[in-house]
Amino acid sequence: MSQHRHPGAPGSAGAVPALPDLPEATVARLPEYLRALHNLADAGHETISSEGLSAAVGVNSAKLRKDLSHLGSYGTRGVGYDVALLIEQIEYVLGLTQRRAVALVGVGNLGHALAGYDGFAGRGFRIAALLDADPSRVGEEINGLVVRHVDELPAVAEAESIAIGVIATPAAAAQRVADLLVAVGVTSILNFAPCVLSVPEGVDVRKVDLAIELQILSFHEHRKASLTALPATGGSALTALPGGFAATDTQEAIGT
Amino acid sequence: MSQHRHPGAPGSAGAVPALPDLPEATVARLPEYLRALHNLADAGHETISSEGLSAAVGVNSAKLRKDLSHLGSYGTRGVGYDVALLIEQIEYVLGLTQRRAVALVGVGNLGHALAGYDGFAGRGFRIAALLDADPSRVGEEINGLVVRHVDELPAVAEAESIAIGVIATPAAAAQRVADLLVAVGVTSILNFAPCVLSVPEGVDVRKVDLAIELQILSFHEHRKASLTALPATGGSALTALPGGFAATDTQEAIGT
DNA sequence: CGCGATTTGTGCACGTCTTCACAAGCGCCT
């Protein structure tokens, strides 16, 4: 039953690199595990149990074990997981063994901040290019990088082997930029503009919309307010007990 | 038992103000519908069919109808939804009828950008306070707001009725700030720091981690690369057909 | 060398979310 070859373990023999096709939910959690593991490694831990790691991340330990089992991970029963090995495995699966080049389009308010954000380098990415359509911004130097005109994207993409495009433009320009990115072969886009992008099949788009996050919080705030406004209900089937609704995406009340 | 006052139900008859407890997945989509509806309203549309709206947002139309039905929405069969009415309904449910005050803690790189982001005002929020622990940043004026020291948070929270706290500090300071926010009564937190926050029950935390988003994209990039690198497989049960995995969270390949 | 403590990996049941498909309702046109 057990596969003897490691999927493509970092330093091992030239086995098949076949990536197991992980559930999306698992993929979304792997980066969190990775971050926690780095912290643990820095703190000197050599091994960690699923219980310990799950506590650090704030997830159910069974879920964590299942996630790790999906990538054929090697934990040791009775002991736990080897922290360094697990880091290697997750980084491999996430494709972080190569430092991917990111092109950032739109050096306005937000783009400026992203360009200066130092949290990327340590996590497997390199901002390789800054681009903007506004001629008055072209030429500006941010964090050692010079802003170039967006028209130069084809040249830049080729020279730097851009793997991921980040859109931090106003909404009105986002679709145009996305088309441009796609045209030069970028197949992964992170979109900060508040709009829906349409892209051809095979191109992945993730979006981050700050206002949406706030609005979701606002809903819960509204809801909590409407609950506490109610008098203490005896047995009314209408209102669940105040803490009775579980938070799915939102992390809530993680015990120390 | 039945509350007769309606907190602000849109102009209609005295319906029950009780917030239906929507599925989390629905709550997360409502803001997207709202944004699309505003666009449609600006474009002059008075009504919109579920098909049309779902196309604009990039979701399945049945899903959209079910989402809207959850909030007891009034669509008209054979016609569609009244755009203005639907906007009102969604804004009410999301608690956007009152402009909520947001406190932003951490005016570094990212915080600076968030403070200057003008996309909040139009979406129901007001940045009411900027705070930082670094004395050298206190006193700086950004977008008409003066940065105050984080120790002043209690006074600020009371004066401004802060409803939501945004943490844009380094990871090391995030937990401390979260504790502070909770202490002054904030029950909704948006966390940009790359770390897990533990908060008491009843406090909602949403997080945005830019590096995680990139890492998820990196996985898909890695995966796509490993697929195209394979020779055309005949019937190997290992590799699914290239387009065979559906994108759940990630939007992918929206037609036209 | 065997035993107990510990921890992984997973079968199973449950809940949530998604999608299809269709009846019910509405307006318009004849």
Added chain:
DNA sequence: AGGCGCTTGTGAAGACGTGCACAAATCGCG
């Protein structure tokens, strides 16, 4: 008035994700 086309709202089925609970595996110790 009646019928027809369009659109909503929803029942039901399937896919997906989660969490419990336990067997299998490993280590350390006497």
